Amino acid sequence: MIAYLEPFIQDNDSRRPHDGSSLCEALELQLQGGVSTDSRDTGLAGKDFGGLYSITPLALVRPAGADDVAKVVKSALQSSNLTVAARGNGHSINGQAMADQGLVVDMRAMEDHFSIVPINGLTYADVSGGALWEDVLKRCVSSYGLAPRSWTDYLSLTVGGTLSNGGVSGQAFRYGPQISNVAELEVVTGKGDIVICSENENSELFFSVLGGLGQFGIITRARVLLQPAPDMVRWIRLVYDEFERFAGDAESLVRRSEGDSFDYVEGFVFSNNDDPLTGRSTVPLASGAVFDSSHLPETAGSVLYCLEVAVHYRNNDQVSTVDTDVERLLSGLGYVKGLRFQVDLSYVQFLSRVKRAEEEAIANGVWDAPHPWLNLFVSKSDIVNFDRAVFKTLLKNGVGGPMLVYPLLRSRWDSRTSVALPEGEVFYLVALLRFTPPNSRPALVDKLVEQNREIVNICHVNCIDFKLYLPHYHSEKEWKLHFGNQWSRFVERKTLFDPMAILAPRQKIFARDF
Ligand code: FAD
Structure with missing residues (x-):
């Protein structure tokens, strides 16, 4: 039986004691893989990229294959209170892959198929x-x-x-x-x-x-x-001083048919200042390229926008053909002339672009510091309001990392999946990818988490049609609101496929009734 969130709300997560060590020993005997209660392993399973929560499981299980995963779930079913969380690479923000005194399954340990x-x-x-x-x-x-x-x-x-x-x-x-x-x-x-x-x-x-x-x-x-796979990618950034023009161009590109548009369309907001993490210098792509702010109109405000696009091509394509194609696709776009940046790189290098940023962040110590990120889908009908109330106001000095904003088309999503989306054909991904300095005081991180709450609150107060992406809520009321008219389907699915609420407990949607 599923019990909804009351046990969590009452912070009743401390469970009745069970004989954890004998359960782990019995489980280990059944598995081809392993079960570890070593504090180094459980410590790792109790952390994630967000760095906001630390929740120790009973054990970290390293399954050899699907049979082992099934045995783990069955063994939890037989216990009175155990839960099971699959852990991918632990890149969640809010502890979603954790299991308080439960079994965390390290999916990366599975035999490579x-x-x-x-x-x-x-x-x-x-x-x-x-x-x-x-x-x-x-x-x-x-x-x-x-x-x-x-x-x-x-x-x-x-x-x-x-x-x-x-x-x-x-x-x-x-x-x-x-x-x-x-x-x-x-x-x-x-x-x-x-x-x-x-x-x-x-x-x-x-x-x-x-x-x-x-x-x-x-x-x-x-x-x-x-x-x-293409061989090469031309990666281009175009600067805008006005949100409406940026959004109009981005939407026109994502609505165009294949052949008449780029192969990749994203965008981000940055500060119109010299901040090395969030300002103008984050835009140029090729080494040595400079952002010449004299191209900006005098009316440019404290935040600017960057449309990021890319075209795929093959090694044997003539450079002149690629140039002509790109110019055709760019014609008519209203970016600030003189503020266009580009670089050519291999397809694999392009797709690995964040890896290079990761290496730098690891070296600076900011990769392992907390990341109170907030991701939202915001309906096109409200994105201008969002820009005004959030980007131009609350976040005009940035979030210490990228602030992505780009349009997506609802018709490319299948409504039979479990994802909740805002209304309308066009909606925007908004990703506030906050980085904090190493050894930040907890008070700073709390302040940023609070600012995330404030942004969600601004959306509610301004009746902005939005859904959290990678959602994180604490109460059944909030989850019901998140799923809207899909809530009853979500509950029916839970009853069908995980009636004892064993799985992914730290999403805090359903609690195991014990
Ligand atoms: P985990 O954090 O380990 O798990 C996430 C959730 O999925 C948990 O509830 C877990 O129990 C469950 N889970 C894990 N594996 C399985 C499985 N095999 N079966 C069922 N459930 C499972 N997202 C985007 O969409 N686009 C991006 O560009 C993007 N960029 C990112 C960049 C960074 C640096 C980071 C940290 C995150 C980014 N994300 C992005 C978010 C990312 O997609 C999610 O956080 C994702 O869940 C992380 O994958 P993971 O393997 O680390 O999952």
Whole structure:
């Protein structure tokens, strides 16, 4: 039986004691993989990229394959109170892959599965749920000259982790999010069953799990649609001083048909100042390129906007042909002339661009500091209001890291999946990717978390139509509001596939009744 959130609200997470060590010993005997209660392992499983929560599990399980994952779920079912959280690469912000005194399953430990599957003229890659997208990219490109169509900006994320949320980047306007680009999944449900599902087979489970926040099953394998990989990418940034013009151009590009638009469209907001983390110097792409602010009109305000686009091409394409194509696509766009930046790089380098930023951030100590990030989908009808109330006002000095804003098309998302979206065909991804200095005082981090709350509150007060992406809520009332008229479907799906509320407990949507 599912009990909704009251146990969490009463902070009743301290459970009745169970004999953890004998349970782990018994489980270890059944598995091909391993079970660790070593504090180094449980400590790792109790942390994530957000760095806001630290929640120690009973054990970290390293499964060898789907059979092991099923045994873990079954063993939790037999206990009176254990929960199970799949951990991809732990890049959540709010502890979503944790399990307080439960079993955390390290999906990256699973045996690597990779095969190419041709079906009806299309080609797919079958990959493990715990595979990193960067490894999927390397294998597909280097051995087959193929690649998935839809990406995230950063690729050290697992296939199962992003498919449990959505998976968006600058290709999603054309191909939809990553959850629109999988044909089949192998899933271990909350009942401990291993089920193959697709649009035509066990379809309710398939669509439940996609964007399902880990609530209905653990993805142990995914079949990802591929396309021929380009060799090269021309990556271009265009500066705008007015939001309406920026948004108008971005929307026109994402609505154009293939061939008449770029292969990648994103955008971001930056401060009209010299701040090295959030200001004008973050825009130029090629080394040595300079942002000459004398090109800005006098009317430019404290925040500016950057449309980021890219075109794919092949090694044997003539440079002049690429130039002509790019100029055709750029013609008519209203960016500030003189503030256009570009660089040519290989497709793999382009997709690995955030890895380079990661290496720098690790060296500076900011990668391991807390990241109180906030991600939202905001309806086109309210994005100008959002810009005025949030970017131009509250965040005019930035968030210490990128502030992404770019349009997506609802028709590229499948309404049968579990994701909640705002109304209307066009909505914007808004990502406030906050970085904090190393050894920041907790009070600073609390202040930034509070500012996130304030932004959500501004959206409510101004009746802005929005949904949190990678949502994080504390009460049933908030989750109901988040899912709106999809809430009853979400609850029915939980009853069907994880009736004991074993899975992904720290999403705090359902609590195990014990
Ligand atoms: P985890 O954090 O380990 O898990 C996330 C949730 O999924 C948890 O509830 C967990 O229990 C569940 N889960 C994990 N694996 C499985 C599985 N196999 N089956 C079922 N449930 C599972 N997102 C985008 O869409 N686009 C981006 O461009 C993007 N860029 C990012 C850049 C950085 C630097 C970071 C830190 C995050 C970014 N994200 C982006 C967000 C990211 O997609 C999510 O945080 C994602 O959940 C992280 O994947 P993970 O493998 O680390 O999952």
